[in-house]
Amino acid sequence: MSSTTALTPPTGVDPTPASLIQRVVELRPALVAAQAEVEERTYYSQEMHETFREAGLYRVMQPRRYGGLECDYITFTRLQIEMARGCVSTAWCWALASSHAVQIASYFPEAAQEAVFGDGDFRCASVAAPDATAVRLESGWRLDGTVRYCSGIPYSTHFMGQALIAGLPPAEAAERMLLYVAPRSEWTMLDDWGSSTGLRGSGSHSIRLEDARIPAEFVLENTNMISVDVSGGTPGLALHGNPMYTGRALAPFTMSVAAQMIGAGYNALDEFEHQMRTRKTSMPPMVPRLTDPDHQRWYGGALGKLATAEAAVLRCAEEHMELCERTAAGGKPYGEEEEQRLGVIAREAIVQVWEAVDQQLFRNVGSSAMNAGQRFERLYRDMAMIASHRNTGFRDLMFRRLAQLHLGVDAT
Secondary structure (H helix, E strand, C coil), X not given: CCCCXXXXXXXXXXXXXXXXXXXXXXXXXXXXXXXXXXXXXXXCCHHHHHHHHHHCHHXXXXXXXXXXXXXXXXXXXXXXXXXXCXXXXXXXXXXXXXXXXXXXXXXXXXXXXXXXXXXXXXXXXXXXXXXXXXXXXXXXXXXXXXXXCCCCHHHCCEEEEEEEECCCCHHHHHHCCEEEEEXXXXXXXXXXXXXXXXXXXXXXXXXXXXXXXXEHHHEECCCCCCCCCCCCCCHHHHHHCCHHHHCCCHHHHHHHHHHHHHHHHXXXXXXXXXXXXXXXXXXXXXXXXXXXXXXXXXXXXXXXXHHHHHHHHHHHHHHHHHHHHHHHCXXXXXXHHHHHHHHHHHHHHHHHHHHHXXXXXXXXXXXXXXXXXXXXXXXXXXXXXXXXXXXHHCHHHHHHHHHHHHHCCCCC
């Protein structure tokens, strides 16, 4: 039996959050062992995909009404940390095919949800950039365009994206942006991923929409997925009764990036520990690194900073759920300032993890660990990609936006 299937078989009873996390921890040795082949393939194996499906890991954020588990963001955050501790690319690909069930369950009408979640076999990559153009038809919309960086697309059954209405002036088109869900039959995945510095196995391929026909109920007009006003409630809250389906989307995405960065940091720390246990210092008296005070200090410093970042992001997940609950109960609606605050915290966790790994571990792990194909070398490349992600690049802009919202100053 292979290491990817050496798990307790499904019992027919829905897994609990604790058992889901334990299954991912059990998978960690197989995830670590498969890192190189995942990069080569540009996404994880069909065997691992089936393991995830059998474990219920794709159903984590889906509504129970359609066969999902309706776990909360705290559970989802922990799952991402644990999976990235085994393979960052796999975690990125799985999480970004699984997480968007929340937006569809929150914002789309019942007819769309019935069709999209339908048979319970659902995965959905998403990109916020409006790289498609839309033309209205009697029965819905026609979409055309190429959308890049569709992380999680290899095993996705659907794609959620944004489109601009053809023929409108740019400013008006931006104001009237469409949010759509496209079934796999309406797009083609391109073979254009795998040459990036890191996250080569994240399945972040482009897709091409060519004369794609999207039913009207699969399209929300005048909707920007990263800034949905939930003050009047959501279709998802009315349909499912779960406050999680009345939240905003940008903060959870930033929290997701942070969770995977934290898992990557622990992954690097695990390899640094392996080096400590198997190698000696490079300078006399050549003692085991495990007993060397400097290596102990570097390890402890990184561990402390990773634990701090983890605590901060888990608290963000808890606060996100609290804001959803307050909104669902008729209290003050979950607003942009609160979302920006959570995003700023999560973004700072990303930066802290990168600095801890770069300063404490990378500079002291030794050059042999950075040879091409070595675990630490791959992790450093993956983490460099996350540290340079567009979301992280918004750091200063979001500092300013948070201040404007908090101080009541108009954006200029």
